[in-house]
Amino acid sequence: MSTGGIANRSWQEWLSSLPAFFLLLGVIAYTTSADIHSQLLKLGQSTWDSYFELRNDPSAPTCNPNTNIDSELTKLIAAKEAEAAEDEFGLFDDEPVNKAALRESLERSQALCQEKFATYESIQDQMTTSVVIFRTVERFIADVVAFGLGAQKFILAFMVIICAATATLSRHQIAMRPMESEFDHRWSSLLQTIANGMLFYSSIAFWNLSYVGKEVIEAEREGIHIAWVVGFGVLTLCSLYQLFNIPKDAKKGGGFGHAMLSVPLYTQMCLISGTYFILQGHTAGIGVYLDKMMDFSDMFLNLGLFVWTGMMLKNTRLASLVFNVFRPFRMPTELLAFVAVVVAAVPTAYTGASGIFVIAVGAVIYQELRRAGARRQLALATTAMSGSMGVVLRPCLLVVIIAYLNRDVTTDELFFWGNRVFILTAVLFLAFVWFTRDKSVKANPAPMAEALPEALRLLKPILPYVLVLVSVVLFYHYVLDTALNEFSAPRVLPVILLGFLLYEHFTRKRFEGNEEEPEYRGIEHSTRTSINETTAHIGALLLVMGLSVSIGGVMERSGVMEMFPQVFESPWIAMTALVVLLVFVGMIMDPYGAVILVNATVAAIAFESGIEPLHFWMVCLVAFELGYLSPPVALNHLLTRQVVGEREVELASQEGNTFWRRHEKILLPLVTMGTALLIVAYIPLWYMSS
Template sequence: MTTFILFGTFFLFMALTVPIGIALGIAGLVTAMYSANISVTFLSQGLVTSTDNFALMAIPFFILAGEIMGKGGISNRLFDLANVFVGRYTGGFAMAAVITSMFFAAISGSGPATVAAVGGIMIPAMVAEGYDKKFATALIASAGSLGIILPPSIPMVLFGISANESIGDLFLGGILPGLLIGGLILLWAYIYSKKQGYAGTGESFSFKKLLQALNKAKWSLLVPIIILGGIYGGIFTPTEAAVIAVVYALFVSMFLHKSIKLKDLHAIFRNASLSSVAILIIIGTANAFGTILSMERIPQAFADGFLSVSENSVVVIIMIIIMLLIIGCFIDTAAAVIIFTPILYPVALEIGMNPIHFGIVMIVTLAIGFITPPLGVNLFVGSGLSGLSMPVLAKAAIPFFFVILFGLALIAVIPQLTLLFL
């Protein structure tokens, strides 16, 4: 009965469009009031202590770094560099947009931030070059999903904390899967562009232009090198890397690129604070929710339920993926990671799945939720940038859904794609 009240209350308030952090908190409170075994005081204490975590501090700093770099004109410079390499080929603008998204994903750690930063420039530019607006917007929205697959990734930090796994190992594990999915999106962009007759610039490769683009983008390109190189070189932790990313982004944007003025900082810090607070509220209330799950032994019940259907690891993984694909349509990625990691993590261990491999499979699956309605956050951002309606954009994103799903299947069945660098 306790389980029914917990999940019933949560989904009821979700259906009433109550913000997910509040819905989680109310569900935990109602359940605690019903059950004699759960103290409301204990839950309220957990609300605070769950956010008192050194590793968790990386999230607001990565969000702030992404906000600074998004406003600092970094995406322009990254696109100019990508365009030097692929702009002359069929669908060159489309492929350059994907590569720019991959670069920015390796900086921001956020899907919507990647779409906003790259799409604001690339969607109008692609339309001006003769690309269909629906394709251009769906392409950017889909490539934006790489924001949580390529390191540094905010959901990877959350999974690492929830499962007590190494965040650095998760970052390493996300490199090849991110490159694979980015490559598949590039391939589809080329195939579609060839079919539609979207020609490239026709310009021959020029070392002079390459050096000019590299010179303009050099400070932007150093960001992922500093962050990941510092973490894997043992120089600093992921949290310290996030702080360094903020300081570096401010220095580059204000003093080298001179694209951000002192007066712009208020809006940047405000936006980053609002995003951070929303995530931290979800983390706090989800912790209370997870505490009740553990006390009621719900994760073990889920594990037993999955294994009662089949003990075949492939069948269990498929069931988990289907479940997460559905969850991703309705629940924010950060919340889904926090809520369902304690439930599904024991299942993965029961079937002998490497925990880092499982974490990447989970995050890639939930990344598809960025382009699947009704939540589809990247689609909403793309809709705001292009003026296209959500139904039109969702239809245009269908091919990309299957492209990413194919990449997910490869990642799930070939563990070495995740574990090669570990």
């Protein structure tokens, strides 16, 4: 569905977008506070040598530093002699009292006590007003960090429910086809109500299951259960409301086939997994697997931050300005599409998954390619594939997870070969897009002497953005000692984009009325629009990712993966079977869940069959990306449809006079990634066997 109307719904802004905005800001606040707190501790220790002792008010020692040694020694000797006199039966050896040893012990105790008092007085002397103020600030920041970490799971639960309800009420869930007819709306809403009811019932069953054998459960766990139960209850009511609230502009009638395609993916996954668990007598099954999101709450919250970053980027002038730089060269649109997918690989490496990048920046890439004159089919193909090449580049979190789960491979090895896979896919994309170009359109590139000065002129407006980016990165690096990498990117990138919006807000008068410049409506409109779009996208994407974990649970519990042979006689046969399986897994699961499932099931089979671990995981990454681009699910294409709008996809289907042109948006990514997968899978086997 188009996102154009989402930004104008005031009920969403107050009931969903505004809470989601504060939740995302809260995540940035407590994650950045951790960096600030670390630096405050370093500053405190460098300013006051004993700052870690000054952080808390010291307690005065209870011992006596001015003890009379002779008096205490006399008392001890008298006590020892009294003890000996009471030993009527001679149970203990009658040894003389060692006065020297007793005195030495008393003197050591007194010295230790005096040392404690000296330390206490020294700390008291150092407890100046500046120390008190500094430690108050430092401890407040520490409390913010602790509160944020403790509330992280609740933030995710609230985020899922708020955004999912928004996506449901705005009819923005991810489906293979949009709802068009009245029958589409009724059938889709009915199945959504049943699926949400399953989630509601399963969350109650999981809550009750948590009490089995326990009188009470920990407060945090019970709070999460309550959040899921209430949240899925609200989601059920939202879909029930939609069932009786059919849009007035919906077409009359409708067919069952199209209606089934309009059912959201998460609903189909929920109905499949829910039915399986109910038949198995495990009604809490969906709740159990959906709750596993809490174990990776930081990762899913980061996903939300990446989507917000992309929506803010969409509302800046930056993408248009970057594409403007290439326009003076009058390069063919096919070459511009190649530039787009290669440039997009870098931010994809930071977001960690191609689907996230398509949601975040896909609309920008599509719009700019169309503005440059690219045909719709090519623009859709490029948008769907825009994030597919970067998942093998440093510092992609998906690769880091693979290395974390396997001791047989390292991140350096994976990224080393990942760079080569990236070059391979980029060359293949360029070859196929150039080979299939419209040869009737003659290329008319501008002379370099003419194009280069104009390109340099158009490069100047980008320099302030570079300055903002560098300033934020340097601030985090030198002030907070935080480098921009896969771990810090979720909290740093939104700050950079907010800096872009602020720059545009204060300099908007320079480009208002200039026809060459994209329209800018101010920071309030840009921020509001971006968070409205972010809310719906997060809700749709998180439900799909959460329910894909449940589907993975069905595959794991049903024994489907165990039906796979435990070892193959030939690595060639093993590779062929694994390629088919991995592409299928990529069709139905999110990348992180897919890696965990594959690592626990078929990875060992590949190794036992003679496939090297490094080789296997590179095949996995390429196969997953092919899966995300392959029908019938083709998640990246569904996400592309989600961000560019159904109207554009319909118009694209009417273009072209050949089979390739009519289906280029599907065929170009399939041919590119399919060829890359064949090369990555079989060429190393041929090389090692030769």
